[in-house]
Amino acid sequence: MEQTKQATIxxxxxxxxxxxxxxxxxxxxxxxxxxxxSGEEAxxxxxxxxxxxxxxxxxxxxxxxxxxxxxxxxxSRARSIPIIMVTALEDRESRLKALETGAExxxxxxxxxxxxxxxxxxxxxxx
Amino acid sequence: xxxxxSLSEFSRNLWLTLGMFxxxxxxxxxxxxxxxxxxxxxxxxxxxxxxxxxxxxxxDDLTRMVRTYVVTGDPIYKRHYQEILDIRDGKKPRPxxxxxxYWDLVLADDQxxxxxxxxxxxxxxxxxxxxxxxxxxxxxxxxxNSDVLTRPEFAAMALIExxxxxxxxxxxxxxxxxxxAAYHQAKYGIMRPISEFYQMVEQRTLGAVRxxxxxxxxxxxxxxxxxxxxxxxxxxxxxxxxxxxxxSVDELQGRIVRLxxxxxxxxxxxxxxxxxxxxxxxxxxxxxxxxIDAERKQAEAALRQLNEELEEKVIARTAALEQAKLKVEQxxxxxxxxxxxxxxxxxxxxxxxxxxxxxxxxxxxxELSAEQKGMAQDIFDAGSKQLAIVNSLIELARLQAGKxxxxxxxxxxxxxxxxxxxxHAAKAQVAGLAFAVEVAExxxxxxxxxxxxxxxxxxxxxxxxxxxxxxxxxxxxARRVPHTDVAAPVRVAADEYLELAVADNGPGVAPEILxxxxxPFVQGDGRLARSHQGTGAGLMIVKLLxxxxxxxxxxxxxxxxxxxxxxxxxxGAAPTS
Numbered sequence: 001m002e003q004t005k006q007a008t009i010x011x012x013x014x015x016x017x018x019x020x021x022x023x024x025x026x027x028x029x030x031x032x033x034x035x036x037x038s039g040e041e042a043x044x045x046x047x048x049x050x051x052x053x054x055x056x057x058x059x060x061x062x063x064x065x066x067x068x069x070x071x072x073x074x075x076s077r078a079r080s081i082p083i084i085m086v087t088a089l090e091d092r093e094s095r096l097k098a099l100e101t102g103a104e105x106x107x108x109x110x111x112x113x114x115x116x117x118x119x120x121x122x123x124x125x126x127x
Numbered sequence: 128x129x130x131x132x133s134l135s136e137f138s139r140n141l142w143l144t145l146g147m148f149x150x151x152x153x154x155x156x157x158x159x160x161x162x163x164x165x166x167x168x169x170x171x172x173x174x175x176x177x178x179x180x181x182x183x184x185x186x187d188d189l190t191r192m193v194r195t196y197v198v199t200g201d202p203i204y205k206r207h208y209q210e211i212l213d214i215r216d217g218k219k220p221r222p223x224x225x226x227x228x229y230w231d232l233v234l235a236d237d238q239x240x241x242x243x244x245x246x247x248x249x250x251x252x253x254x255x256x257x258x259x260x261x262x263x264x265x266x267x268x269x270x271x272n273s274d275v276l277t278r279p280e281f282a283a284m285a286l287i288e289x290x291x292x293x294x295x296x297x298x299x300x301x302x303x304x305x306x307x308a309a310y311h312q313a314k315y316g317i318m319r320p321i322s323e324f325y326q327m328v329e330q331r332t333l334g335a336v337r338x339x340x341x342x343x344x345x346x347x348x349x350x351x352x353x354x355x356x357x358x359x360x361x362x363x364x365x366x367x368x369x370x371x372x373x374x375s376v377d378e379l380q381g382r383i384v385r386l387x388x389x390x391x392x393x394x395x396x397x398x399x400x401x402x403x404x405x406x407x408x409x410x411x412x413x414x415x416x417x418x419i420d421a422e423r424k425q426a427e428a429a430l431r432q433l434n435e436e437l438e439e440k441v442i443a444r445t446a447a448l449e450q451a452k453l454k455v456e457q458x459x460x461x462x463x464x465x466x467x468x469x470x471x472x473x474x475x476x477x478x479x480x481x482x483x484x485x486x487x488x489x490x491x492x493x494e495l496s497a498e499q500k501g502m503a504q505d506i507f508d509a510g511s512k513q514l515a516i517v518n519s520l521i522e523l524a525r526l527q528a529g530k531x532x533x534x535x536x537x538x539x540x541x542x543x544x545x546x547x548x549x550x551h552a553a554k555a556q557v558a559g560l561a562f563a564v565e566v567a568e569x570x571x572x573x574x575x576x577x578x579x580x581x582x583x584x585x586x587x588x589x590x591x592x593x594x595x596x597x598x599x600x601x602x603x604x605a606r607r608v609p610h611t612d613v614a615a616p617v618r619v620a621a622d623e624y625l626e627l628a629v630a631d632n633g634p635g636v637a638p639e640i641l642x643x644x645x646x647p648f649v650q651g652d653g654r655l656a657r658s659h660q661g662t663g664a665g666l667m668i669v670k671l672l673x674x675x676x677x678x679x680x681x682x683x684x685x686x687x688x689x690x691x692x693x694x695x696x697x698x699g700a701a702p703t704s
Contacts, residue, residue: 017479025482028491059471088471110478110514113485 007052007124008032012042012068013086014060022055025113026120039063043071046078053123055116058087058098066101073102082123086111137371140364147360151353158346165339171257172332177226178253179324182266184227185215185249186273186317190305191230193280197301200293203237205284212277217248262327269320276313279304373397373404382409391416459528466524473517481510519664526671533675535574540625541566544605547581551588551603559597567606573625573698576676580627580696583672586665587629587692594690595633604628613695619677621697632689636682644682645670669694 009031011022016037023033034051036042040063042056054072058065065085072078085103087094098106105119188211196204207230213219220243222229232240253266283301287293304310372379382395386409394417395410486492488503495503525531548564555562584603591601608626610617617624636644645666666682673680673694684690 015475015479017476021479021482021486024486024492088474109474110481113482113489 006030006032007120008034008049009053009055009120010034010036010042010045010051011055012036012039012060012065013055013057014038015057018057018086022111022116025111025116026055029117029120031120039065039068042068046072046075046081050078050081052081052127053120054081054083055120056083056085056103058085058094066097069098069101069103080127082127084116084119084123137364137367140360140367144357144360144364147353147357151350151357154346154350154353158343158350161339161343161346165336165343168332168335168339172328172336174256175258175262175328175332176325178249178256179266179321179328180227181225181249182269182273183318183321185211186269186276186314188230189273189277189280190314193284194302194305197283197287197298197305200287200298207233208280208284214246215249217246217251220244220246259327259331262324262331265320265324265327269317269324272313272316272320276310276317279310279313370401371404373401373406373409379406379409382406382413386413386416391420462524463528463530466521466528470517470521474514477510477514477517481507481514484510516664519668523664523668523671526668526675531579531675533576533579535576535676537572537574538577539572540570540575540580540605543575543577543580544584544603544627547584547588548603551585551592554588554592555601558592558595560592560595561600563600563602565602565604567604570605570607570625571698573696575625575696579672579676583669583676583694584627584629586669586672587627587694590665590692591629591631591633591690595631599632601629601631604630607698608695613679614693615679615681615695617677617679617695617697618674619697621677621699623698624678624695625698627694627696628691630689630691635686635688635690636684637686638684641682641684645680666692 009026011019011026011033012035013019013022014037019035019037023035026033034045036045039060042054043063045051046054056065056068065087069083069085072081072083082104083102084105084107085098086107086109087098088109095106095108104123107116107119189208192204192208192211195201196208210219211230214221214225222239222241222243224241229240250267250270253263258266283304286297286301286304290297369375374382385393391413393413395406395413397404397407397410401407484503484507487495488500488507490500522531544564544566548562552562588601588603595601605625605627607623610620610622610624612626613624669692670680673696676696678694678696680695681693682690683693
């Protein structure tokens with residue numbers, strides 16, 4: 001089995017169980033995981049040190065995922081960081097909106113472990 | 128008095144008055160006739176005296192003319208003499224108004240004062256005058272005697288003419304002849320019957336005039352009596368009429384006019400004892416009319432009030448309905464918000480359960496015993512089922528709320544169906560079912576929403592797989608059908624429809640369940656619902672998706688032989704949501 005490059009992934013979610021679950025799924029694969037519980041925290045974390053990928057929840061109190069993605073894509077330093085948005089909204093509009101704001105991929109809750117690992121792998125490879 | 132009697136008495140009085148009037152009129156006519164008779168009798172009497180006078184006058188005139196001729200010898204007197212005789216005997220025309228002074232006028236200038244009339248003998252006039260025989264005989268005697276006297280008078284005239292000139296002796300003799308006792312005796316013989324005639328006529332005509340005058344007096348008295356009677360009956364008729372009417376005609380007319388103009392309110396006073404008169408009836412009628420009018424007005428007022436109340440009720444009810452509608456809308460909005468919240472709040476922890484169970488059963492959080500792994504698998508399976516239910520409910524709610532928008536594109540259904548069939552073939556194999564797919568040739572392209580159609584068939588196939596026992600058969604068929612073959616109401620009319628059918632040979636559906644099948648929480652019967660976990664939301668979702676796509680859905684089933692679920696989607700123009 002080909003070993004992919006270890007990466008630093010920022011998981012942004014206001015739900016602690018989500019963070020725990022996603023973190024576990026990604027650490028199994030050998031990635032380093034940083035977490036942020038809000039949009040503001042996420043932006044601060046990125047500003048401090050650029051991650052290799054951002055896993056971004058859409059529905060959060062305060063600044064939502066769309067806004068975080070918009071600001072990251074507007075930041076010249078962070079622009080190239082791939083973003084996977086995670087949505088509970090299954091309708092096409094939110095999926096489209098996520099892609100429009102600049103997210104590289106969209107995952108629908110519940111996040112499938114294998115799917116997540118595959119998407120992350122492919123996005124990191126593309127870098 | 129009975130009003131009917133009163134009326135009949137009035138008419139009886141009226142007839143009596145009329146009869147009295149006729150009698151009075153006849154009496155008056157009779158009176159006038161009698162008056163005329165009195166005049167006629169007086170006229171006759173006058174005429175009688177005139178005729179007798181004429182005879183006496185002619186005798187005197189003859190005597191005067193002959194004596195003057197004898198004395199003067201003037202022949203004009205002789206001619207006058209002869210003319211008087213001729214007129215009396217009807218030989219010369221009789222002058223009009225041949226009265227006693229006629230010859231006095233002629234003697235003055237020998238002119239005839241009046242033109243002559245027809246020549247009629249005096250005796251003839253007397254005969255026509257209607258005298259009694261004795262009266263006529265007296266006058267005729269007087270006339271005859273007068274005619275006899277002309278003989279000595281002619282002899283006297285002849286005597287003075289016997290010599291030319293006349294001798295005095297002859298003149299004297301002639302004068303004596305005309306003045307002697309014999310002459311006077313002869314004169315008496317003329318005047319005596321005339322005098323007798325006067326007396327007779329006087330007696331007779333005066334009697335007639337008296338009798339006529341008496342009759343006139345009687346008639347006058349009768350006229351007065353009948354006139355008074357007429358006045359009395361008139362007065363009586365008026366009294367009876369007044370009693371019948373109960374008031375004057377003018378007042379009655381005024382009352383009727385007032386009633387006629389619709390004024391029923393002013394009461395009509397009736398004098399004591401007049402209750403049965405026309406005015407009494409009118410008063411009773413007025414009271415009835417006033418009462419009816421009042422009742423009508425009351426009914427109208429009640430009706431108006433009812434109307435107003437009804438209107439108020441309608442307004443109140445409408446307001447209540449508006450309020451209820453608002454509440455329903457609020458509730459619906461609340462439901463939408465609730466659903467949005469639930470889809471997040473319900474699913475999030477469920478996903479966590481599934482996620483952690485997955486990690487456990489896969490041994491990614493440390494190696495577990497086989498039993499522990501099995502339990503983790505059970506947690507994962509149960510969670511998965513629950514998630515499916517929650518997802519169905521949320522989808523159903525979103526469809527019902529119209530939150531799902533159709534996005535149809537022209538495409539070949541055969542290709543899409545092939546992909547769907549492939550995806551389900553493995554599941555059928557796992558369930559131990561035979562799965563057949565029959566897609567008709569040449570379906571062509573049509574506007575379809577891939578996601579909707581896929582989802583719809585996923586639901587139907589999942590249902591079929593779930594309810595068909597192992598070893599059973601499930602088929603998916605697709606074909607074009609004319610609109611006449613569509614056995615369900617459709618939202619968009621089209622000539623042709625794409626018919627998608629999923630059939631199985633499972634337990635089927637009881638007929639009484641069929642109509643309720645496309646409602647949530649209905650799943651065959653209770654036993655089935657228990658043995659096959661689920662909410663029954665699947666078929667409802669199919670129905671709503673088919674409608675969203677402009678089509679409709681239906682089911683054919685016979686218990687024991689299986690069920691066939693059908694969906695018809697319009698071919699042709701893309702349906703709008």
